[in-house]
Amino acid sequence: MRVVVEEEEEEYPSTPGKVKVERSAAMSRQLHRCFASTGTLFLWALFLVATTATYLSFRSFVDTSSSRYFPASWGGLHWERQIRASASPRRPPGSAEGAGLSVLVTGAAGFVGAHCSLALRKRGDGVVGIDNFNSYYDPSLKKARRALLGSHGVFVVEGDINDGRLLTKLFDVVPFTHVLHLAAQAGVRYAMENPASYVHSNIAGLVSLLEACKDADPQPAIVWASSSSVYGLNDRVPFSESHPTDQPASLYAATKKAGEEITHTYNHIYGLSVTGLRFFTVYGPWGRPDMAYFSFTRNILQGKPITVYRGRDHVDLARDFTYVDDIVRGCLASLDTAGRSTGTGGKKRGPAPYRIFNLGNTSPVTVPTLVAILERYLRVNAMKHVVEMPGNGDVPFTHANISLAREQLGYKPATSLEMGLKKFVRWYLSYYGYNRGTHEFNDHYL
Numbered sequence: 025m026r027v028v029v030e031e032e033e034e035e036y037p038s039t040p041g042k043v044k045v046e047r048s049a050a051m052s053r054q055l056h057r058c059f060a061s062t063g064t065l066f067l068w069a070l071f072l073v074a075t076t077a078t079y080l081s082f083r084s085f086v087d088t089s090s091s092r093y094f095p096a097s098w099g100g101l102h103w104e105r106q107i108r109a110s111a112s113p114r115r116p117p118g119s120a121e122g123a124g125l126s127v128l129v130t131g132a133a134g135f136v137g138a139h140c141s142l143a144l145r146k147r148g149d150g151v152v153g154i155d156n157f158n159s160y161y162d163p164s165l166k167k168a169r170r171a172l173l174g175s176h177g178v179f180v181v182e183g184d185i186n187d188g189r190l191l192t193k194l195f196d197v198v199p200f201t202h203v204l205h206l207a208a209q210a211g212v213r214y215a216m217e218n219p220a221s222y223v224h225s226n227i228a229g230l231v232s233l234l235e236a237c238k239d240a241d242p243q244p245a246i247v248w249a250s251s252s253s254v255y256g257l258n259d260r261v262p263f264s265e266s267h268p269t270d271q272p273a274s275l276y277a278a279t280k281k282a283g284e285e286i287t288h289t290y291n292h293i294y295g296l297s298v299t300g301l302r303f304f305t306v307y308g309p310w311g312r313p314d315m316a317y318f319s320f321t322r323n324i325l326q327g328k329p330i331t332v333y334r335g336r337d338h339v340d341l342a343r344d345f346t347y348v349d350d351i352v353r354g355c356l357a358s359l360d361t362a363g364r365s366t367g368t369g370g371k372k373r374g375p376a377p378y379r380i381f382n383l384g385n386t387s388p389v390t391v392p393t394l395v396a397i398l399e400r401y402l403r404v405n406a407m408k409h410v411v412e413m414p415g416n417g418d419v420p421f422t423h424a425n426i427s428l429a430r431e432q433l434g435y436k437p438a439t440s441l442e443m444g445l446k447k448f449v450r451w452y453l454s455y456y457g458y459n460r461g462t463h464e465f466n467d468h469y470l
């Protein structure tokens with residue numbers, strides 16, 4: 025036994041590259057013995073064929089399984105032409121606003137994404153959207169937003185930000201100057217029902233996007249949607265960017281806070297220019313049906329009850345409701361003032377800006393007041409079911425300090441909740457129709 029061990033040690037010395045001549049001689053003797061008979065040869069051939077076949081079928085499994093997750097509804101010359109046309113800025117030469125941006129908007133068929141895409145296109149910037157059209161809420165609303173964007177020359181790719189191949193392809197086709205990242209799993213309370221969806225979109229999807237951005241050449245500057253919810257249990261008001269954000273009250277908030285940390289590492293390591301915007305309860309036309317102002321309107325019009333949450337000691341909940349047009353102006357100002365990313369080919373060349381701004385309205389309104397405004401516009405009394413706020417991630421109030429955004433972005437919200445809800449109700453009725461036989465619409469206010 026001892027002899028065998030010594031022989032093996034001789035044949036395979038530990039220092040790489042130091043194989044003795046005797047070793048190759050011994051090996052060739054062994055090979056010769058192996059292939060000596062035709063039967064053995066046949067077995068070897070069979071083994072090789074089987075291995076190759078297994079490898080090939082594994083490859084095709086990997087390919088088809090990834091395309092099963094991310095259906096290949098993209099690609100091809102025509103598709104690339106559409107992407108390029110949509111991404112091309114159309115500002116008149118010599119325009120005061122400069123050459124025009126080329127922006128990839130994620131979540132473009134979403135509420136804020138659609139508004140921002142339109143606003144960018146209207147001022148002559150190039151815009152390409154990407155959206156996975158998931159069914160968190162009625163996808164037909166997302167498709168209607170896409171149709172609206174299409175009529176203004178904005179092309180929206182159907183795809184998921186977790187699809188790295190798609191993102192790489194988009195950056196191959198267009199040297200985007202900016203990414204406006206608005207794709208996310210939104211909603212504070214839904215996080216208890218479907219926590220994995222928050223990790224999928226807000227963590228894994230974000231990292232997938234940042235990977236594509238850091239590899240892109242040129243690297244784009246990134247502006248993305250964080251959330252007022254990162255302030256969590258913070259009770260210093262108004263909420264300022266310098267306040268601690270280490271006590272999130274929901275998984276949604278935790279994933280947005282994680283997003284702020286993750287983007288920071290990409291800024292630090294790869295020189296990506298990053299601007300995180302903490303949105304405060306955005307509302308308006310083409311809004312999200314899961315949000316209170318939207319679902320209250322629907323229920324009030326359908327004669328169904330609404331549930332109004334109330335805080336401890338019968339204190340009303342309040343939100344710094346912010347009208348979507350104000351948010352859009354904040355997003356565009358962030359794109360315009362974002363400094364350049366400094367890296368190329370995944371390598372940082374110097375420090376790049378990392379900014380965080382509150383985008384709120386600075387005037388919180390209670391939920392019962394929101395309901396009263398809707399009742400007035402709709403001329404219907406809501407059937408209110410007032411219950412104590414369940415412990416599902418909600419916070420009692422939000423209130424933004426916007427000094428930093430005012431100073432650096434020129435951000436100046438201009439729409440009161442009264443005004444904004446008027447516009448929302450007008451849109452709601454024109455979009456969904458209105459049964460005048462059942463409810464009289466209060467034109468006086470609109």
Ligand SMILES: O=C(O)[C@H]1O[C@H](OP(=O)(O)OP(=O)(O)OC[C@H]2O[C@@H](n3ccc(=O)[nH]c3=O)[C@H](O)[C@@H]2O)[C@H](O)[C@@H](O)[C@H]1O
Pocket residue numbers: 210211212250251252253303304305306314315316317331332333334341342343391418
């Ligand atoms: O700023 C944010 O970062 C977040 O804003 C939004 O969250 P919220 O401020 O919770 O908005 P929203 O659901 O409209 O509830 C408004 C108020 O109505 C109360 N509310 C809600 C539902 C209900 O049935 N009853 C009720 O009283 C409720 O308790 C609350 O007091 C976005 O959804 C979220 O994606 C994120 O962007």
